[in-house]
Amino acid sequence: MRKRSHIVIGTLVFLCMVLFLCNxxxxxxxxxxxxxFAMLKGGVGLATQKEIILEIRLPRAIAAGVLGGGLALxxxxxxxxxxxxxxxxxxxGISSGAKLSVAAMLIIFLQRGLSVGSVGMILAAFFGAMLSMGIVLIxxxxxxxxxxxxxxxxxISYICSAITECMITFAEDSNIVNLHHWSQGSFSGTSWEHVRSMTVLIGVTFLFVIAMGKSIAAYQLGEGYAQSLGLSVIRFxxxxxxxxxxLAACVTAYAGPISFVGIAVPNVVRFCLRSEKPVPMMVCSFLGxxxxxxxxxxxxRVAFAPTELSISTVTAIFGAPIVLWIMLRRRKES
Amino acid sequence: MEENKKWHFRTEELCVGYGQQQVLAQVNLQVEAGEILTLIGPNGAGKTTLLKTMIGQLPALEGVVYVNQRAYEDFSAKEKAKETAVVLTTPIRTEYMTVEEVVAMGRYPYTGRFGVLGSRDKKIIEEVMEQTHILQWKWHNYQNLSDGQKQRVLLARALCQEPKLLILDEPTSYLDLGYKVAFLSLLQKLARQKEMAVIVSMHELDLALRIADQIACVYQGKIQSFGLAEEVCEAELMEQCYGLPKDSYIQNYGTAELNKPEGEPSIFVFGGAGTATPFYRQLQRTQQAFRTGILWEEDLDYPVAKALAEEVISLPAFSPLTEEALQKVREVLAVSREIYCTLPLERYGIHAKKIGILLEEVERKKKIIKVYQF
Structure with a gap:
C-alpha cells in the first residue's frame, strides 16, 4: 500500500525533472x-543562449509545472x-468564467492605457471563477x-467563451494579439514576476489544502457521515x-483556460495509487x-515548430480519451 | 414518565420537520444505556426525519433532545461525534477505500489536526473489527463487499467513535435473512456489552419484535404508541398503520398474510397443530374461499386461519371439544362441496378421536380428500 504511493510519487518526481530539463x-x-548545466553553474556560454534559457524557457517551464499542478489540484x-x-x-465553466472577466478587465484597462499587474489579473480571474462557480452551485x-x-x-463555458471572443474581436487591435493567444491557453510569454507571484499563491494554497486532508477524508464518506464525525460541512x-x-483562477489568469488536465489527471493518479487517501492524492495530482x-x-512548442499550438489542443488529444475511459469504467461499475 | 430514572437519551416534546413543514410533533421518547429502541412505521411517516433531528443534522422545530442529561444542542461538534455515532442509509461511494480505511474514519474526532492514528486508535480499530467479524476483510476494497458485509463495516466504523448512543437508519433493509439476523444479533450483543443506547429504525416488524427492548410506532404525525414490543405491535394498530386488511396481521410473528379469498366458501378444511397452514396458503394462491375447523385458539394454524378463512370454527384455548362445535361443523359440512383434511388423526390425542368419529360419519355421504403436508 504505502509502497505503491512511494513508487508513484518517485516516478512523478522523476518525470517532472526530466520533462523540466527537456523543456x-x-x-x-x-x-x-x-x-x-555548465551555464547554470558558471554562467559561461553564448549570451543569446543564456537569454533564451533564463528569460524565456526557464520561466515558461516553471509556469507550466506550477500552473499544471494547480489545475490538477x-x-x-x-x-x-x-x-x-x-x-x-x-x-x-470556472476557467471560462475567469477568462471572461480577465479579458474584460484587460480590454478596459488597455484601452485607457493602464497596465495590469499580477494581483489585478488574479483578482479579476477569481471574481470570474467565483461567478461561474456560483451559477453552477445554484x-x-x-x-x-x-x-x-x-x-x-x-x-456556461460556451457563453463565457463567446462573449470573450466577441470582446476580443471588437477591441482595438494593437494589444489584442497577445490576448487572443492567451484566451486559447498558452504558457508563452511568462515573466519572472508572474512566476514569482503564481508560485507563492499556488504554493500557499497547496499547503492550506494539504492541511485540509483530514476533513477531505471525512467528507469523502458523504455529508451525513462527515457531519456526524464533527466536520462542519457548510464551512468545509x-x-x-x-x-x-x-487555483483555477490563478491558472487562467496566467495561462488562459486549459482543458482536461483538471479532470483527467486526478483520475489517472487515483487509478495508479489505487487509493483515495487525500494527502497522497493531492501531492500526486499536483505532480501529475x-x-x-x-x-x-x-x-x-515542438510538434509543428516554428508554429506553436495552443496548450489546450494538446491536452485535449490526451485528456479527452482519458475522460471517455473514466465514463466507461463508471458505467461498468454502476 | 419516570423522572428519577437516568435515561441516557430522552426527547421532550420534540417537534421535527423541514422549515415550516412539521412532520412529527410531541415526540417523547426515552432510552436507557444498553437498551435498544426501535422505530417502526410506514414509509414516509417521518422516521428518518426524526433520526436526523435526534443526531442534530436537522434543527428541532420545538422541544429538546437530552443526551446524558444534557441538552444535545449544547454539545460541541466534537463532543457530539464522541457521544453519538450513526449508520445511515446513504451509501458510501468510494472507489479504492479499503475496509480498514473506512473503519478508521470513525477515529476522526479523536485524532489530531492531520488525522494521524495513534497506537490507541489502531488498537481500537483492530478490536472493533474483531468484534464485528470483519477482520478478515481488512485489506479488501470496501466497494467489492456484499451489502451485508458493507453494513457490518459501517457498524464497525460507527463503533470506532466509541459512542454511548448509536443511531441506525434501516440498517437491515437490503440484507438477506441470514445477514439480517446476524447483524441484529451482533447489534444486540454489542449494545449490552458496550452499554450503548441504541436507536434503530426498521421496516421488518418480525425482527423489530425480536430485537427491540422498546418500540415506538411513528404514524400520522406523531408517536402513536411507545412501549414494550408486544404492547406496541398489537394487531389493530399495525393493520391501521400499514393499511393491512383486517385480521391479516399475525401479532406474535410480526408478519401478515395476503388478502383473504373472496366468494362463497364451498371448501372445508379439517386442520390443526400447524398442519393446515401451507394448505390454507395454497387455497389463497388459487383464490378459493374456505372454512376451517376445529381449531383451538392457541393452535399454530389459528392466526393464518383467521387471516385467510371465511369462517373459523374455533374453541377457546385448552378447552374441551364441545358437542356444540361438532354440530357447527356438521352444519357447515352440509353446504361444503369439497372437504379436505390435513390432520393425521392417528398422531393426535383424545380430541382427534372425536373428530375422527365425525369424519367417519361424514365420509359415508361425502368424499374427504386427505392432504398430509407432513
Missing amino acids: IAIGTVYISISDL SGYLLQTFFHNPIAGPFVL FSVFVEKMGTLIIAGIM RVTLVIFSSL GAVSCLGCDLLA
Whole structure:
C-alpha cells in the first residue's frame, strides 16, 4: 500500500525533472544538457543562449509545472466537492468564467492605457471563477443529476467563451494579439514576476489544502457521515469552493483556460495509487498536473515548430480519451 | 414518565420537520444505556426525519433532545461525534477505500489536526473489527463487499467513535435473512456489552419484535404508541398503520398474510397443530374461499386461519371439544362441496378421536380428500 504511493510519487518526481530539463533544452534553438548545466553553474556560454534559457524557457517551464499542478489540484478538489470524477474547472465553466472577466478587465484597462499587474489579473480571474462557480452551485441545488450539472457547466463555458471572443474581436487591435493567444491557453510569454507571484499563491494554497486532508477524508464518506464525525460541512464546502476557484483562477489568469488536465489527471493518479487517501492524492495530482502540462507544452512548442499550438489542443488529444475511459469504467461499475 | 430514572437519551416534546413543514410533533421518547429502541412505521411517516433531528443534522422545530442529561444542542461538534455515532442509509461511494480505511474514519474526532492514528486508535480499530467479524476483510476494497458485509463495516466504523448512543437508519433493509439476523444479533450483543443506547429504525416488524427492548410506532404525525414490543405491535394498530386488511396481521410473528379469498366458501378444511397452514396458503394462491375447523385458539394454524378463512370454527384455548362445535361443523359440512383434511388423526390425542368419529360419519355421504403436508 504505502509502497505503491512511494513508487508513484518517485516516478512523478522523476518525470517532472526530466520533462523540466527537456523543456529547457529543446526548442528552435537546441541547447545540450551539458551546456545547460555548465551555464547554470558558471554562467559561461553564448549570451543569446543564456537569454533564451533564463528569460524565456526557464520561466515558461516553471509556469507550466506550477500552473499544471494547480489545475490538477483544483480538479481534484472539485471532484471531491461534487463526489464525482467527471468534475473539473474547465467542464464546470470556472476557467471560462475567469477568462471572461480577465479579458474584460484587460480590454478596459488597455484601452485607457493602464497596465495590469499580477494581483489585478488574479483578482479579476477569481471574481470570474467565483461567478461561474456560483451559477453552477445554484444549478446544483435544483439539479440532482451530475450529468446535467456538467452540461450546465459546459454551456456556461460556451457563453463565457463567446462573449470573450466577441470582446476580443471588437477591441482595438494593437494589444489584442497577445490576448487572443492567451484566451486559447498558452504558457508563452511568462515573466519572472508572474512566476514569482503564481508560485507563492499556488504554493500557499497547496499547503492550506494539504492541511485540509483530514476533513477531505471525512467528507469523502458523504455529508451525513462527515457531519456526524464533527466536520462542519457548510464551512468545509465553502472553503473547498474558494480554494478550487482560486487555483483555477490563478491558472487562467496566467495561462488562459486549459482543458482536461483538471479532470483527467486526478483520475489517472487515483487509478495508479489505487487509493483515495487525500494527502497522497493531492501531492500526486499536483505532480501529475505538472508532468502533463510540461509534457503538453513541450509538444505544443515542438510538434509543428516554428508554429506553436495552443496548450489546450494538446491536452485535449490526451485528456479527452482519458475522460471517455473514466465514463466507461463508471458505467461498468454502476 | 419516570423522572428519577437516568435515561441516557430522552426527547421532550420534540417537534421535527423541514422549515415550516412539521412532520412529527410531541415526540417523547426515552432510552436507557444498553437498551435498544426501535422505530417502526410506514414509509414516509417521518422516521428518518426524526433520526436526523435526534443526531442534530436537522434543527428541532420545538422541544429538546437530552443526551446524558444534557441538552444535545449544547454539545460541541466534537463532543457530539464522541457521544453519538450513526449508520445511515446513504451509501458510501468510494472507489479504492479499503475496509480498514473506512473503519478508521470513525477515529476522526479523536485524532489530531492531520488525522494521524495513534497506537490507541489502531488498537481500537483492530478490536472493533474483531468484534464485528470483519477482520478478515481488512485489506479488501470496501466497494467489492456484499451489502451485508458493507453494513457490518459501517457498524464497525460507527463503533470506532466509541459512542454511548448509536443511531441506525434501516440498517437491515437490503440484507438477506441470514445477514439480517446476524447483524441484529451482533447489534444486540454489542449494545449490552458496550452499554450503548441504541436507536434503530426498521421496516421488518418480525425482527423489530425480536430485537427491540422498546418500540415506538411513528404514524400520522406523531408517536402513536411507545412501549414494550408486544404492547406496541398489537394487531389493530399495525393493520391501521400499514393499511393491512383486517385480521391479516399475525401479532406474535410480526408478519401478515395476503388478502383473504373472496366468494362463497364451498371448501372445508379439517386442520390443526400447524398442519393446515401451507394448505390454507395454497387455497389463497388459487383464490378459493374456505372454512376451517376445529381449531383451538392457541393452535399454530389459528392466526393464518383467521387471516385467510371465511369462517373459523374455533374453541377457546385448552378447552374441551364441545358437542356444540361438532354440530357447527356438521352444519357447515352440509353446504361444503369439497372437504379436505390435513390432520393425521392417528398422531393426535383424545380430541382427534372425536373428530375422527365425525369424519367417519361424514365420509359415508361425502368424499374427504386427505392432504398430509407432513
